[in-house]
Amino acid sequence: MNRAREDILGKLQAAYGRRPGAPAASIPPAARIAPRRPAGPEAELAQLLTEIERLSGVTRRVANQEALRAAFAELVRAEGVKRATCWTTPDLEAWGVAATLQALGVEIVPAHADKQRVASCELGVTGVDAALPETGTLVLTSSPERPRVASLLPRVHLALLRPAVLRPDLHQVFAETREAGYTVLISGPSRTADIELTLTLGVHGPKSLYVWVME
Amino acid sequence: MTQTPATIDFRRNTQQVPLQMPAAVQKATAKFLGTRAAVVDALGNEYWQVLRQAGHDIRLHAITYIDHYLAQAEQAVTRAGGQVHWARDAEEARRILLDIAARHRVKLAVKGKSMATEEIGLNHALQAAGIRVLETDLGEYIVQLKGVGPAHIVVPAFHLSKEEIAALFRDKLGVDAPAEAEKLTQIARMKLREEFLAAEMGISGGNFLVAETGTIVTVTNEGNGRMCTTVPPVHVAVVGIDKVVPDWESLTVLLKLLARSATGQKLSCYTQFISGPPRSEAETGPREMHLVLLDNGRTRILQTPECRETLLCIRCGACLNICPVYNNVGGYAYGYPISGPTGVIFASQILGPKLAGTLPFASTLCGACNDICPVKIPITRILLHLRRRVVEGDESEPATAPVSLRLGAWVGALALGSTGLYRLGSKLLRRLQAPFVSGGWMADLPAPLNRWTMSRPFPAFAADFRQWWRGRYGKARPE
Amino acid sequence: MAIKAQLFITCLAEQFFPDVLKRMVGLLERLGVQVGFPEEQTCCGQPFFNSGYRSQARDLAVKWLKVFGRTDGFIVSPSGSCVDMVHHHFPQLFPPGSPKHRRAVDAAARTFEFTQFLVHQLKVTDVGARFPHKVAYHASCHLLRGLSAREEPKALLQAVEGLELVPLPGEETCCGFGGSFSVIYPEVSKAMMEAKVRAIESTGAEVVAAGDAGCIMNIAGGLQKAGSPVRAMHLIEILTAGKGAS
Numbered sequence: 057m058n059r060a061r062e063d064i065l066g067k068l069q070a071a072y073g074r075r076p077g078a079p080a081a082s083i084p085p086a087a088r089i090a091p092r093r094p095a096g097p098e099a100e101l102a103q104l105l106t107e108i109e110r111l112s113g114v115t116r117r118v119a120n121q122e123a124l125r126a127a128f129a130e131l132v133r134a135e136g137v138k139r140a141t142c143w144t145t146p147d148l149e150a151w152g153v154a155a156t157l158q159a160l161g162v163e164i165v166p167a168h169a170d171k172q173r174v175a176s177c178e179l180g181v182t183g184v185d186a187a188l189p190e191t192g193t194l195v196l197t198s199s200p201e202r203p204r205v206a207s208l209l210p211r212v213h214l215a216l217l218r219p220a221v222l223r224p225d226l227h228q229v230f231a232e233t234r235e236a237g238y239t240v241l242i243s244g245p246s247r248t249a250d251i252e253l254t255l256t257l258g259v260h261g262p263k264s265l266y267v268w269v270m271e
Numbered sequence: 272m273t274q275t276p277a278t279i280d281f282r283r284n285t286q287q288v289p290l291q292m293p294a295a296v297q298k299a300t301a302k303f304l305g306t307r308a309a310v311v312d313a314l315g316n317e318y319w320q321v322l323r324q325a326g327h328d329i330r331l332h333a334i335t336y337i338d339h340y341l342a343q344a345e346q347a348v349t350r351a352g353g354q355v356h357w358a359r360d361a362e363e364a365r366r367i368l369l370d371i372a373a374r375h376r377v378k379l380a381v382k383g384k385s386m387a388t389e390e391i392g393l394n395h396a397l398q399a400a401g402i403r404v405l406e407t408d409l410g411e412y413i414v415q416l417k418g419v420g421p422a423h424i425v426v427p428a429f430h431l432s433k434e435e436i437a438a439l440f441r442d443k444l445g446v447d448a449p450a451e452a453e454k455l456t457q458i459a460r461m462k463l464r465e466e467f468l469a470a471e472m473g474i475s476g477g478n479f480l481v482a483e484t485g486t487i488v489t490v491t492n493e494g495n496g497r498m499c500t501t502v503p504p505v506h507v508a509v510v511g512i513d514k515v516v517p518d519w520e521s522l523t524v525l526l527k528l529l530a531r532s533a534t535g536q537k538l539s540c541y542t543q544f545i546s547g548p549p550r551s552e553a554e555t556g557p558r559e560m561h562l563v564l565l566d567n568g569r570t571r572i573l574q575t576p577e578c579r580e581t582l583l584c585i586r587c588g589a590c591l592n593i594c595p596v597y598n599n600v601g602g603y604a605y606g607y608p609i610s611g612p613t614g615v616i617f618a619s620q621i622l623g624p625k626l627a628g629t630l631p632f633a634s635t636l637c638g639a640c641n642d643i644c645p646v647k648i649p650i651t652r653i654l655l656h657l658r659r660r661v662v663e664g665d666e667s668e669p670a671t672a673p674v675s676l677r678l679g680a681w682v683g684a685l686a687l688g689s690t691g692l693y694r695l696g697s698k699l700l701r702r703l704q705a706p707f708v709s710g711g712w713m714a715d716l717p718a719p720l721n722r723w724t725m726s727r728p729f730p731a732f733a734a735d736f737r738q739w740w741r742g743r744y745g746k747a748r749p750e
Numbered sequence: 751m752a753i754k755a756q757l758f759i760t761c762l763a764e765q766f767f768p769d770v771l772k773r774m775v776g777l778l779e780r781l782g783v784q785v786g787f788p789e790e791q792t793c794c795g796q797p798f799f800n801s802g803y804r805s806q807a808r809d810l811a812v813k814w815l816k817v818f819g820r821t822d823g824f825i826v827s828p829s830g831s832c833v834d835m836v837h838h839h840f841p842q843l844f845p846p847g848s849p850k851h852r853r854a855v856d857a858a859a860r861t862f863e864f865t866q867f868l869v870h871q872l873k874v875t876d877v878g879a880r881f882p883h884k885v886a887y888h889a890s891c892h893l894l895r896g897l898s899a900r901e902e903p904k905a906l907l908q909a910v911e912g913l914e915l916v917p918l919p920g921e922e923t924c925c926g927f928g929g930s931f932s933v934i935y936p937e938v939s940k941a942m943m944e945a946k947v948r949a950i951e952s953t954g955a956e957v958v959a960a961g962d963a964g965c966i967m968n969i970a971g972g973l974q975k976a977g978s979p980v981r982a983m984h985l986i987e988i989l990t991a992g993k994g995a996s
Contacts, residue, residue, distance in 0.1 A: 060357040061345075064512065067570035068338040080336035083517060087328035089321065089524055107537075167555050171468050171502065191537040200553035204501050208494065226526060230519040234484060237351065237550045241542040246494040249534075250410035250426055252433050253302050254452040259409055259460055260467070261494020261541065285937050293941065595924045599941040633935065635928025635942075636800060638895040658802030677803075684798055684806035687761070688813050693792040697765060712974060722933040726940035727971030736759060736768040740775075740787050 091225035092190055100189045100222050101269065107192025111244025112257055113265040125156055127268060131179070132160045135212050135264065139163045140179040144201045147183045151216065151270065157181075167203030180210035180262070184217040186229045191243055194267065195221075195229050198238035207242065213262035215242075216270050279606035279622070281629040292430055292601040296422075299429040300592040306535020307589065314531075325524045327647035330583040333516050334573065340482035340515045341564065347485025351547025353560040360567050361391035367563050368393060368474070368507060369400055375505050375559075377402055377471040381463075383489065383496040384408035385476025386424060386586060387509045387565050389608035390621070393474070404474075405466050407495035409459055416443045422602035424609055425533050425588040430601060463495070473499035473557065477510035478586070479525065480562075483518040484546050487562065490529060492540040500545060506557040508545075511565050513582035525585060528645035532587035568621040575667055577656045581616045583646045590640035590650065596633055605630065612640035612650045616657065624661045624671040631657035700732040752784040753872070754823025758861065760832045761793040762963035770963075773990040774828055774864065781872055790817045796835040799843075801930045808843045815840070815853050818861075824871065825861040828986055830893025830962050833863040838896060863893060865902040865961060865985060875905045880992025882912030886955035888946065888969065889922045890962035903961055903985055910988060916953045920945070927968040939968075947972040950980055961985045 069076055094100050105115040118124050131137065140162050142153055154164050157179075165173050182202070186195035194215050198204045207213050223229050233239040246261030257263055311319050333340060345355045358364035372380065380402055382388065394415075397404045406415040410427035414420060416439050421427030428436070433450045440448035440458055448458055467473075475496060479488040487508050489496045500506045516522065530536040549556040573579050591597045591611030602610035607618040607627075615634065619627045631654050640650045656665075662677060664670035670677065686692045707713040712728035715721070723729050755778060759771050778785050795810030814836075818825055827833050837858045844851035868874050887907060893899045907915050926932065926942025933939075946969060950958045958973075958980060960966050970982035 058357060060359050060363060063359055064357055064564070064566045064570060065338050065342065067566075068341075068512075068573065071570060071573040072335070072338075074338065076338075078339070080339040080517070081332070083332055083521075084328050087325050087332055087524070088520065089325050089527075091523070168553070175464065175468055193538055198549065198554055198556065200551055203555040204497075205555045208497050208501060226523045227520065230523065233544065234519050236544075237546050237548075237554075238556065239544040240497065241538060243536075243538045243540055243542075246492065246540055248409045248456060248493050249302075250408070250413065250428055251436060251452040251455055252431075253299055253426065253429060254433075256453050256456040259456055259493035259495070260407065260463060260498050282935055282937070285935060595926070595942050595945075596935075596938055599938055599945070631802075632931065633938075635891070635924045635926065635931045635939075637891040637924035637928070639891075639922070639924070642895060655800065655802070658800070659804045660802070662802035663804060672802075680798060680801070680803040680806050684795070684803070684809055687793040687795075688809055690790045690792055693761075700765075712971070719933060722936040723971075725936060726943060727968070727975040729971065730766045730967055732765050733768055734765050736764055736771045737789065739768070739772055740789075744787075 091227040094189070094224035097219065097222070101219055103189040104187055104192060104222060105267070105269070107189065108244070108265070108267050111192050113192070113244055113267055115267045115269070117269045117271055119271055121152070124151060124270075128156050129160055131214065131266065132157070132162055135178055137162050137179045137212070139165050139177040140181060141165045141167050141174050141177045141203070141206050141210065142181040143183055143203065143206055145183050147218070148181065148216065153181050153216070167205050174205050175209045177210040179212045179214060180206035180208070181214045181216065182207050184215050184221055186232060187217060187222050188226065188229065189222060190225070194242045195233065196240050196242060197233055197236040204238065204240070207240070208261055211258065211262060212264045212266065213245070214266045214268065216268050218270050277606075278625070279618075279627050279629055281604060281606070281633045284604040284606060285600050288600050288604060293599050295430040296601045297598050299423065299426055300598055303425070303534055303588070303592045307532060307592075308535075310531045310535050310537060322524060322528055323645055323647050326528045326585075326645050327583065329516065329521045329524055330585070330646050331580065333521070334513060334579060334582050337512065337515060337573070340517055341512055343482040344480050344485050344515055345564075347483065348547060348562050349485070351485050352550070353485065353547040353562055356561060356563045358563055358565050358567070364391045364509060364563055364565050364567070365393060365396040368509070369396065371505065371507055371561055372397065372400070372402055372472060375471055377505070379403045379405070379466065379470045380472040380474055381405050381407050381467055381470040381499050381503065382473075383475040383491065383499040384411050385474070385509060386609050387476050387511050388474060389420065390567060391509070391565065393509070405463070405470075407463050407467070407499060408491075409456065409493060412459055412463065413439065416440075420603070420608055423588065423591060424586060467498045467502045470503040472505045472507060473503040475499050475506065475508045477508050477514055478529070479522065480510050480515045481519055481522065482515055486519075486544050486546040488522065489541075489543045489545070490539045494541060497541055497543060500543065501556050504558045505561070506548070506559070507561040507563060509563045509565055511567075511569060513569050529585050529587055532589040532643075532645040571667065572620045575656070575665070578616070578620060578653050580648050581620060581653055583648050584613045584617065585646055586613075587645055589643045589645065593639045593643045595637065595639070596635065605633070613648070616650060616653045619657050624668050628661045628671050631661060694737070697732065697734045701734065704732055752782060754784045754786065755826045755867070756818060756821045756823055757785060757787045758791065758794075758818070758825050758827035758832065759787070760827055760829040760963065762967070763828055766967060767963055767984060770828055770984045770986050774986050777877060777986065777990050778826070781868075781874060781877070783872070784823075786821060786823065788817045788821055794832050794835050796832055797929050799835065799839055804843065807839075811840050811843050811854070812850065815850065815857055818857055819853055823860070824867065825857065826864060826867045827861070828864045828961070828963070828984065830863045830890050830897055830899060831964065833861055834892040834896030836861045863897055863899060863961070865906055866897065866899050869902040869905060876909035877906065877989050879989050880911040881988050883957050884914045884916055884955045885957045885959050885988065886916050886918040886950055886953045887921065888918060888925060888950075888958055888960040888965060890960050890965045891924050893961050894922060906985065906989060907959065911992065913988070916955050918953055918955075918958070919949045925965050925968050927964040929964065932968065943968055943972045947976050947978065951976075951978060955980060957981050957983055957988070959983050959985050959988055
């Protein structure tokens with residue numbers, strides 16, 4: 057018998073003159089809003105990429121495996137990547153992400169390795185479970201193949217996105233993520249304006265966000 | 272922040288506002304008001320008003336059936352593998368956290384930005400038990416190093432210059448710190464990274480608690496919120512009971528309102544949804560997750576129907592940004608971690624009129640806050656009720672204003688309520704003022720009216736309309 | 751049939767700006783209104799209500815309702831805050847369903863702030879005034895937000911011949927009067943007043959106009975203290991200036 061719990065719930069019920077266990081009224085219709093209506097798929101994708109770039113993300117459309125390899129080579133060189141940690145979803149396996157990075161001399165650190173080693177990775181590569189064009193948002197859930205730390209600890213976050221994951225609004229995203237244990241909406245690289253209101257990127261989360269559309 | 276709240280003397284606090292504070296406040300608020308206006312314009316005012324009403328209605332529904340939703344949330348969190356604790360007051364909440372910390376032999380805790388944890392004086396309690404607690408939100412980290420509280424709920428250290436922050440880093444962190452925002456941020460990133468990785472416990476607040484699935488929602492920009500809730504092996508969330516919302520669909524409205532109102536972003540960088548600890552051993556994340564549901568006076572707020580909407584607040588800070596009083600004094604004058612209009616109505620009730628009786632009067636009732644609040648809290652209406660509570664008392668509190676003031680009001684109303692006395696008083700004032708008047712003004716008046724004349728002259732009493740009317744229309748002009 | 755309007759002169763305007771009241775009478779009569787003045791009126795009780803003294807406010811509201819309840823026609827006032835008191839707070843002072851509550855609601859329905867009366871009841875925006883000066887307009891809080899009178903005062907000013915309306919930065923920001931606030935927290939009131947004075951001076955206006963006696967007391971005093979040549983005037987003074995003046 058949790059005293060504090062009974063006390064608190066008791067006070068709340070007394071405040072409203074209710075019996076314990078009384079059900080809630082239904083939610084008033086005015087408390088709901090309709091989801092955003094999407095434009096066509098190309099327009100939606102274009103808007104997503106525009107919004108991501110407005111947030112200082114860097115986007116790229118990748119046509120095939122060869123282009124992917126070239127893109128990785130460029131990224132590894134530009135960001136000085138020596139170690140990376142990755143999602144191990146079927147998508148990332150199919151795209152050969154780990155193999156490609158290893159071929160470029162990058163050490164793959166499993167996400168379950170020692171925290172310090174994961175944190176020492178320059179690059180984290182993930183997929184994207186859903187995306188929202190209006191706000192340039194990437195939706196990532198969590199699972200054994202989708203380690204949370206991959207999009208959090210490294211200085212660079214690379215998100216590989218299939219156009220089919222775009223959703224019109226939060227309503228549709230939530231319908232899919234509601235039962236997941238963990239979801240994060242990512243809108244741009246980490247930022248703060250805490251010092252003299254000056255915007256700086258790369259506080260505790262990643263400093264750079266790359267989003268590649270896998271066509 | 273000190274452990275036990277002292278009586279808040281708002282006037283004395285406003286007399287001690289540092290010279291550079293108003294300009295610093297106004298620079299910060301102007302920026303946020305500008306970015307907010309741009310995103311609201313982009314949505315269109317008509318749709319924005321629809322959103323505000325929906326936001327109000329869903330939050331009101333939530334706190335009206337709060338007991339039902341809290342029970343539902345508790346069940347869901349437990350089902351998801353989290354542990355739920357209930358805290359009636361600050362002392363109980365602190366004890367719960369200290370117990371968890373002791374069980375896990377915590378020596379270092381990292382903390383995300385959470386007004387609820389400031390409210391209960393958590394840091395002080397943990398430190399007293401020999402546990403190092405680090406604020407990880409950059410602004411909170413800075414003011415923690417300085418040994419003061421936050422000056423604004425969204426940008427706690429806005430009032431400090433980069434030179435001051437650089438000096439602070441040099442002094443407290445022993446690093447060579449240049450006065451550049453980018454470099455200072457990198458220093459903080461490096462320092463705090465070590466702490467995140469070493470900490471045994473991560474503490475967070477919660478912007479919302481979704482009853483449907485027992486999901487804690489955190490809204491941040493820096494990534495520290497994610498770090499605190501992902502990296503250490505134990506995560507404890509301290510969430511006010513008023514944060515509960517019925518379902519995920521509620522968030523489709525509230526998430527459209529929050530970031531836009533706070534900083535003019537469409538969404539903050541990271542919106543996290545945490546339902547219990549990771550479901551499998553193979554997932555990265557904390558091994559244990561605790562939710563502390565905090566009352567600390569919120570149940571008492573709900574006992575007064577006119578004041579219930581105080582708890583609709585989604586902590587966006589827009590009312591701070593628009594408030595002309597806040598803009599001239601900054602957050603510290605309010606003596607509470609949450610300041611501005613929402614801080615006034617919240618703190619007045621959480622602390623009670625004996626400690627916070629000066630706060631409800633810290634407003635000209637201009638009403639700008641009502642208009643900007645994304646969930647349409649009738650702030651000035653609540654202020655008027657709280658003023659009445661101070662001077663007359665109500666069902667929940669006896670009057671606390673000095674008897675002399677109440678007597679003065681009684682006499683004043685008596686005089687104004689009698690046409691004869693009112694007109695006599697008017698004539699008397701015109702006569703008594705003579706020695707003070709020059710050119711239609713009285714530049715210096717005795718106390719308490721010197722509180723007016725210290726800043727500007729008082730106009731001369733000049734009532735002659737009634738005589739003019741009689742002269743023009745005679746005595747018995749039909750009405 | 752002539753429109754009938756009872757004057758609700760307000761205690762502040764009566765004590766400090768009687769000229770405004772006299773001009774208001776002249777203007778209303780010129781516009782064909784039959785003006786009455788219930789002589790028993792004193793104060794609507796707003797200062798007490800705003801300071802938390804609801805019992806005293808109730809007593810004064812009862813008196814006000816008695817005085818104006820005996821009359822018919824519109825009730826017109828030169829003060830947005832006092833009309834806001836009648837509209838929004840009088841009904842709160844009495845139990846819903848009680849006779850006093852009913853009387854409060856009825857009275858509220860026929861009580862108008864001056865600019866709203868002109869524009870919405872008399873359907874007039876050009877009152878034939880002439881005031882060839884640069885004028886800045888300060889939007890008094892209760893008029894602006896309590897009564898949603900954003901456009902009416904400006905519409906009337908813009909119709910004045912020769913008047914140049916200049917934008918005032920922070921037009922909608924409170925001047926710092928706030929009734930008892932000005933003496934409870936004088937330091938903050940002073941800071942807000944000084945900010946308003948600086949904003950006015952930055953416009954190069956010769957005159958600042960407002961629709962509330964409290965604001966004018968505060969701003970005029972501030973301009974006087976600052977040694978500024980800018981005059982603070984009530985809207986009615988401008989609307990009765992020049993060729994239309996009585």
